[in-house]
Amino acid sequence: MPADGRLARGDATRRLVLRHAVDVASVDGLDGLSLGRLATELELSKSGVFALFGSKEDLQLATVEAALEIFRSYVVTPSLDVAPGLPRLRAICENWLDYSENRVFPGGCFFFNVGAEFDARPGRVHDAVAAASGSFAEFIRESCLEAVALGHVDTDPEILAFELHALGRAANADAVLNGGTRAYTLARRAIGARLS
Template identity: 40%
Template sequence: MIKDGRLRRGERTRVAVLDRTLRLASVEGLDGLSLARLADTLNLSKSGLFAHWPSKEALQLAVIEHARQQWVTEVIHPALEAPRGVRRLWAAHDQRMALYESEKLPGGCFFANSYFEYNARPGAVRERLVAELTDWMGFLTGLAEQSVEVGDLPPETDPADLAYLIDSLGVYAAMQAPVRGAAVTCRHSRRALLGHLRTLTTDPTILPELT
């Protein structure tokens, strides 16, 4: 029982540290993380942090996984609650904008920032980021394919092209948000995608109205 209690406390500490580290990484980047600096910033012992992550790279990979879990919770799961088809495709973008508007990450979009940071750096961190981007684009492409299958989008629709457009609108909103404000950029991003989807869908009435 004592051992189980220690394990639970250790896990709570690990999650709390990753929460704060993810926020920090969204501002200063993954490369700016170090176990020594993190210990000072969070007022924790270096030995405690090394018990969880034996190296800087291990910490960076753990932060990416934590960011993925946040993305799944905040974006993907809520989107999947929408009906299959173009409404679910729209919901994925809408939930992404909602995450940016929540300002849970002060630096904007962790993934967008990290992709730029590690785009030309070989190694395990870049490989993991590539895998995350590939999964996200596959998710969007799959939703677009479903939209064609259920008849919400015409057969000539290219799902991969549509997924690329949607992600581009998301990345651009994230890049402008720290300067122009998330409310402004997310509103423009939503309107741009909604207007495009209305021109494509076989039944525009199933899409929401934006005020």
């Protein structure tokens, strides 16, 4: 039984470290993460944190995966409970803007920020960030294809998906840089007009 208790404590510590890591990375980037920094800020032993991840790259990869789970729980999963087509497409956009505006991550959209950090840097972390961002872009595209197939919108689904993705990203970028909520208001109006 003692081994099971240690495993449970290790899992709980790993979740705690990763929740803090995604917040740090959303502001300071994945390069802003270090095992020592996280250990100090969470008042844990550095060796204990190192034992959970092993290397900075492993920590970065685990942080990307943790951020993706959080993102999905706020944006993707609730959208799947909405009827396919235009209702789901509207839900995706609204959930995404709410996630960014409500600062689920203190630095705004985690994937927008780390995407800019790693977009031109090859390697495993780049690939993980690109895959996570790409999976959401593909979800939007599939939802646009579905809305067109159902006759809810009459437009090129590829262009529509690109436009919706661009509007969400622009709202996040403008709001993080300039503060306030005006960018989200404008994005909601633009999305509403595009989907009407």
